[in-house]
Amino acid sequence: MAIFQPVRGMHDFLPKEAYRFSCLIEQGRTLARHYGFHEIQTPILEKAEVFSRPLGESSDVVGKEMYLLTDRGGEILALRPEGTASVVRAFLSNGLTDTLPFKEFYTGPMFRYERPQKGRYRQFHQIGIENLGESSPWSDAESIFLAQQYLKSIQIEAFLEINTLGDAASRAAYKEALVAYFKEKRTTLSALSLKRLEQNPLRILDSKEPEDQDIIQQAPTLEAFLTSEARTFFETLCTGLKTLGIAYRQNPRLVRGLDYYTHTVFEFVPPSGEGGTLLAGGHYDHLVELMGGPKMSGFGWAAGLERLSLAACPMGAMERSIAVITVNFNSEAYTCARLLRDQGYIVEVFSGKDFGKLLKKADRNQARYAVILGEEEINTATVSIKDLDNRIQERVPLASLKEFSKPL
Ligand code: ATP
Ligand code: MG
Numbered sequence: 001m002a003i004f005q006p007v008r009g010m011h012d013f014l015p016k017e018a019y020r021f022s023c024l025i026e027q028g029r030t031l032a033r034h035y036g037f038h039e040i041q042t043p044i045l046e047k048a049e050v051f052s053r054p055l056g057e058s059s060d061v062v063g064k065e066m067y068l069l070t071d072r073g074g075e076i077l078a079l080r081p082e083g084t085a086s087v088v089r090a091f092l093s094n095g096l097t098d099t100l101p102f103k104e105f106y107t108g109p110m111f112r113y114e115r116p117q118k119g120r121y122r123q124f125h126q127i128g129i130e131n132l133g134e135s136s137p138w139s140d141a142e143s144i145f146l147a148q149q150y151l152k153s154i155q156i157e158a159f160l161e162i163n164t165l166g167d168a169a170s171r172a173a174y175k176e177a178l179v180a181y182f183k184e185k186r187t188t189l190s191a192l193s194l195k196r197l198e199q200n201p202l203r204i205l206d207s208k209e210p211e212d213q214d215i216i217q218q219a220p221t222l223e224a225f226l227t228s229e230a231r232t233f234f235e236t237l238c239t240g241l242k243t244l245g246i247a248y249r250q251n252p253r254l255v256r257g258l259d260y261y262t263h264t265v266f267e268f269v270p271p272s273g274e275g276g277t278l279l280a281g282g283h284y285d286h287l288v289e290l291m292g293g294p295k296m297s298g299f300g301w302a303a304g305l306e307r308l309s310l311a312a313c314p315m316g317a318m319e320r321s322i323a324v325i326t327v328n329f330n331s332e333a334y335t336c337a338r339l340l341r342d343q344g345y346i347v348e349v350f351s352g353k354d355f356g357k358l359l360k361k362a363d364r365n366q367a368r369y370a371v372i373l374g375e376e377e378i379n380t381a382t383v384s385i386k387d388l389d390n391r392i393q394e395r396v397p398l399a400s401l402k403e404f405s406k407p408l
Contacts, residue, residue, distance in 0.1 A: 009114070009122025017309070019318050021125065024308055025107050028127045028150055032105040035146050037129045040104040042086040044111075048078040050089045054260050054290050055082070058200040065112035079111035084260075084284075084300050085291070087130045092293045100133030100296075107305075119276050119307045128281070128302030132288065135297035137233050140264045140283050141240025143299050147279050148246055150303075151268060154312050158268040158278050160246060163254035164234040165261050166226045167285065174225040175201055185215045205255045221252040233263050256280060260287040264299070270311055278311060279303035320408035321346035323362030325355060326373040332398065336371050336383060339401040345408070363388055368408040371401070 006012060013021060029039060048068055055062045067079035080086050083106050091102050107127040114120055131143055144160065151158050165171065179201050182189060189197070190209035197204065205216055226234070241248055248266075256265045265282035281301025288296045322345050326333040329351045337347045348365060350358045355372065362370045372384040372393075383401065386393040 007122065009116035011121065011123070016318060020309055020312075021305055024154055024305055024312070025127055027153055028107070028303075029105060031150050031153060032129055032146065035103075035142070037103045037105040037131070037146075040087060040090060040106050041108070042080075042083075042090045042106070044080055044109065045077045046080055046086055046089065048076045050291075051078050051081060051085050054085050054088070054287050056200060056260075058196060058203055060206075061112060065114055067111045067113060081110055081112045083108075083110070083126055083128045083302055084130055084287070087300075088132070088288055088291050088293070088298070091132055092288070092291060097294055097296075102130075102132040104130050104132075106130075119304070119310060121306060125305040126302040127305060128300060130298060130300035132298040133296050134299065135285075137237035137264065137283075138240045140237055140299050141244060141246075143281075143301065144241065144264075144266055145244045145246060147268060147281075147301050147303075151279065151308075154308060156278065156308060156311050157271055158311075159271055160241075160248040160266060160268055161251040161254055162237070162241070162248050162264065162266040163251055164222070164226065164230060164237075164263055165255065165265055165282075166222055166230040167233075167262055170222065170226045170230045171202070171262075174220070174222045177220050177225065178202065178204075181219055182215070188215060202255060205253060216253065219253075223252055230263065237264055256282055260284045260290070262286065266301075268303075275311060276304075276307060278307050318366045319346055320366050320368040321348060322369045322371060322408070323347075323358075323365065323367035324349045324371045324373065325358045325362065326351050326378075327353065327375065330373070330378065332373050332378050336373065336398065336401055340371070340404055343402075343404060345404070359386070359388070369406065 051066060052062045057063060061081045066081050069077050071077055087104055087106060091097070096102055108125065109123050110126050111123055113122060116122060129143065129146065131139060148160065166174065179197065182197050182201060182204060186194065188211065190207065190211050192209055193204045193207050193212050204212065205219065207216065254265055254267060261282040262285040263283040267277045267280040269277055279301055283297065283299045285297045287298060288294065322340055324333050324336045324347060326349070333349050333351070337349050340347045350361050352358050359370055367388055370386040370388055372386060377383050381398050382395050383398050384393055384395050
């Protein structure tokens with residue numbers, strides 16, 4: 001009978017990869033805590049509207065990529081494609097609007113029906129932060145700093161690109177100019193962009209269609225349409241970034257894939273430009289209101305763990321352990337294991353007739369030492385400790401494992 005394969009674009013994480021992931025997550029979680037962001041966990045399934053309303057029907061994520069399902073009660077649900085909308089939903093449905101700022105860290109699987117390729121999957125994993133209730137560009141700068149410190153801590157070199165999408169008034173003026181420009185180019189625009197011209201012209205700037213690229217390059221940029229408030233906001237952000245010593249490049253064509261951003265948007269991209277954006281986010285002024293809450297600003301970012309894992313230097317080799325090796329499972333073996341685990345060591349018991357094979361198994365399982373319990377050792381209440389890196393072996397009393405203090 002044929003064996004099952006996972007769903008296209010979805011992967012198992014075997015121990016080495018899973019371990020690497022948990023290192024990347026733990027590093028982010030710890031660092032975020034230092035900046036006052038605490039972990040929140042939200043369900044993977046939400047009502048579809050939680051995403052379609054704030055992200056916009058014309059966004060790729062909602063329009064083309066969202067996994068939708070109807071449950072047995074007839075409710076339309078979505079597998080979450082991103083974290084921000086879920087966090088805002090949780091903030092509102094738990095009645096937390098009086099406890100500001102609401103600073104959250106999250107991690108977990110996200111789902112998008114995209115064409116799978118390297119660094120792009122249908123189930124992927126993000127780590128991210130959201131900061132609700134803080135509207136200053138200084139706070140944006142600090143959250144970007146946290147992102148930069150995180151990438152640095154996992155030895156990823158990435159370059160920061162920033163832009164401003166302005167406030168509502170800037171956007172309205174810009175939209176008008178953009179529509180006029182794209183209408184002139186109507187005959188050469190891609191079919192998808194023509195559709196967006198009607199629904200959400202700003203989205204055209206995010207088009208990946210080859211025939212749109214030249215037109216996008218020549219398009220007017222938002223900068224000329226910024227209100228003085230929006231301009232001041234952006235200038236203060238830049239001052240903030242400089243104060244924190246963060247190098248950046250302003251990319252006037254940077255628009256994010258999601259509709260809810262205002263003012264600051266940013267991306268950390270690999271220096272080679274290859275492999276896709278590693279970490280991205282921005283400021284939002286209307287999202288909380290749009291989801292039924294009070295008017296307040298927020299800022300958030302998310303990084304794709306698979307992309308981080310591909311970009312990070314070799315790191316996170318599995319932790320070393322101690323293997324207890326014996327002929328027949330016996331009480332001495334488990335006594336040894338307990339004594340060692342009590343001192344914080346990772347210990348596995350292997351039993352079998354062929355000690356050579358058992359030692360190989362220990363090696364494969366990252367053991368640094370093998371604690372060998374042959375017949376002779378058992379009869380004399382001793383153990384032989386073999387250093388698997390240096391192949392040195394010594395015999396010691398079993399009870400001495402209580403004070404085993406070798407580094408692994
Ligand atoms: P892209 O332009 O690469 O499609 P995006 O704008 O859709 O990215 P966001 O929604 O901002 O991405 O998500 C933040 C991060 O999540 C991205 O920078 C990327 O690292 C990661 N990410 C997004 N989609 C995927 C995916 N399908 N597979 C793996 N990682 C992803
Ligand atoms: Mg995308």
